[in-house]
Amino acid sequence: MTFQTIIVEIEEGIATITLNRPEVLNALNDQVFKELGEAAAALSADNSVRAVIITGGNKVFAAGADISQMASSTAVDVATGDNASYRAFQILETMPKPVIAAIAGYALGGGCELTLVADVRIAADNAQFGLPEIKLGILPGAGGTQRLPRLIGAGKAKELIFSGDFIKADEALSVGLVNKVVPAEELFAEARMMAKRFASRGAIALQLAKSAVNEGLRMDLEAGLQYEHKCFSLLFATEDQKEGMRAFLEKRPAKFQGK
Template sequence: MTSPSVVERPSAWLEIEGAVGVLRLGRPPLNVLDRAAQSALRSAAEEAAADERVRAVVLYGGPRAFSAGADIKEMAAMTHADMVRHAAVLQGAFDAVAAIPKPMVAAVNGAALGGGCELALTADARICGSEAVLGLPEVLLGVIPGAGGTQRLPRLIGPARAKELIFTGRQVGADEALRLGLVDQVVPPGEVLEAALRWARRFEEGPALALRAAKAAIDGGLATDLGAGLAIERSVFAALFATEDRLTGMRQFAAEGPGHATFSGR
């Protein structure tokens, strides 16, 4: 008798809880990000971006570990020519997560190292458990962060602090990560996912178009100089005046006043 086939989940997938999309990593025990996982991550990110039911996103690696980073055995076998081809694929997966045009928080338990830390950096905020450990130890392997770490970390915590972490490969615990500005909130390990869901649920009924526009203006401005960033803001700001969301929000403000207005649009 033939045993029934088992349908395996991909290494990353999207689950929808109400209006929150939970982008889960599923390669236990440490959610190592090999090439298959990177492809699954990109697909899940694109799904989260396109699904209109999803108003906010939580990145979650599970209760034991967020992600210990790239598959070192897989990378050790790569030649220079292999990595020239693969580097764009690697960055592309992380860029797809960063490009999700909705509020996004990383829920970090355990290790977030190397590519795992870089993945957490793609989020708009990071909530971690008190036992979490974060870092970019790539220099200790004779390479550098290659999935956005050298660019996103300095923008988040400043170049001097980022260089110290990247140059030394030093790992930091949750409390130090909070002091550095690498994470935004530290909670007991068993409360990480629920804290992240609370963060995301604040945007379930919010002005979706304005939130997307704010994220686009901030992220676009960080990638350029102040003058160009102001031009991005000006363009995005003006575009919102063609939306129903803007009419709804301003009508409610006029009717209820600044102390009471809450957005109840789509």
């Protein structure tokens, strides 16, 4: 896969999507969103890919949206325009595979919102997070007001959104914005190790487990429990379920085939 603003690499069943606009600190524009959506759709359909890492490299994740593209927009332009970020983020968030964000340096505005669509976030110790849109007279418009409160709670999310202030990696860990903080030089090794661990599990079970969590968060508890049971039941029609339980009883590692 060849793109202009991102790089996609696949190795040993792990796909890595790297934002590639270093001259503007990986600022996100419609072209980036379009290519992210296309890459995510292609990787979703590629059965050889078992997990996905998204990163901006070892200096910066993404310093926000491309303001030069937004500055002259009118309310009508925004309301009726092509909502490229929404589509791209929906595809990434609902991928039937685990998605890990490996975050170094700034993850601001749309960059921070992009991390929120990942299933797991690993931050380098030099990472900083923030939603500074309020300082521009706008609000986070790529899911920040919806995904962030669901992740860290409404109170802390409102503090970050209303102030526009940045937080460092250690505070991001303490409020639950990231799962883990590691030394910057260990970021990609840690992300790949986690991706490999996820990839060693049954692909269908991973897909349905992810769906059960994501869909359940949109339901009340009783509906979520019913949906979970449906997903649980479906897995008993898979070869992986038979192999997993047989391997457990035979005291050997399971060899999942994604079937």
